[in-house]
Amino acid sequence: xxxxxQNSPSLSVQEGRISIxxxxxxxxxxxxxxxxxxxxxxxPTFLISISSIKxxxxxxxxxxxxxxxxxxxxxxxxxxxxxxxxVYFCAANTGGFKTIFGAGTRLFVKA
Amino acid sequence: xxxxxxxxxxxxxxxxxxxxxxxxPISGHRSVSWxxxxxxxxxxxxxxxxxxxxxxxxxxxxxxxxxxxxxxRSEMNxxxxxxxxxxxxxxxSNSGQPxxxxxxxxxxxxxxxx
Numbered sequence: 001x002x003x004x005x006q007n008s009p010s011l012s013v014q015e016g017r018i019s020i021x022x023x024x025x026x027x028x029x030x031x032x033x034x035x036x037x038x039x040x041x042x043x044p045t046f047l048i049s050i051s052s053i054k055x056x057x058x059x060x061x062x063x064x065x066x067x068x069x070x071x072x073x074x075x076x077x078x079x080x081x082x083x084x085x086x087v088y089f090c091a092a093n094t095g096g097f098k099t100i101f102g103a104g105t106r107l108f109v110k111a
Numbered sequence: 112x113x114x115x116x117x118x119x120x121x122x123x124x125x126x127x128x129x130x131x132x133x134x135x136p137i138s139g140h141r142s143v144s145w146x147x148x149x150x151x152x153x154x155x156x157x158x159x160x161x162x163x164x165x166x167x168x169x170x171x172x173x174x175x176x177x178x179x180x181x182x183x184r185s186e187m188n189x190x191x192x193x194x195x196x197x198x199x200x201x202x203x204s205n206s207g208q209p210x211x212x213x214x215x216x217x218x219x220x221x222x223x224x225x
Binding site for chain 1: 115142144146151152153154155156159161166167169201203207212213214215216217218219
């Protein structure tokens with residue numbers, strides 16, 4: 001049972017444009033959502049997070065939106081840069097002890 | 112501060128063997144979680160240890176086990192290896208306190224089962 005779903009395995013975007021990565025979840029008990037970025041041969045690194053009491057969190061070029069009624073969140077990257085090319089994982093947890101990850105979306109940013 | 116370290120980085124085993132992977136968390140971190148990454152499956156949660164106790168467990172068979180030592184270092188063991196166990200095994204650490212959600216990952220151990 002996949003509680004966190006990233007339905008797009010890959011996404012290709014032109015440099016300078018917006019990248020939108022989507023994530024859906026099924027467990028209404030999740031109260032914290034995170035995005036991680038992973039480059040080849042490295043472990044994932046934390047990117048940005050959002051608490052379930054908010055609907056938006058912004059950090060520089062990265063913004064995460066949360067729609068609790070739709071159980072959907074998205075990560076916006078504006079403007080996209082070639083260095084953003086990586087696999088992005090959506091994750092969710094309750095209380096921080098057990099984190100459930102999605103399958104990941106591979107982002108390609110073309111120069 | 113040194114990051115999370117995992118040893119070995121690469122491992123090749125044959126079916127039926129067992130393997131032990133090691134993880135050293137960031138200094139001061141008391142929680143260590145283990146994940147299995149396979150293509151198309153994302154990161155599957157194996158278990159989480161806090162202060163030498165398993166606090167959470169994923170849906171993996173009993174062949175997968177772990178432990179944590181008093182210095183917070185953790186080991187993961189897989190017995191009777193199967194071909195499907197070939198994966199990248201990642202370990203992550205954080206303080207383990209409630210509502211502290213961000214995890215810090217090591218580079219992973221690539222296990223290949225032949």
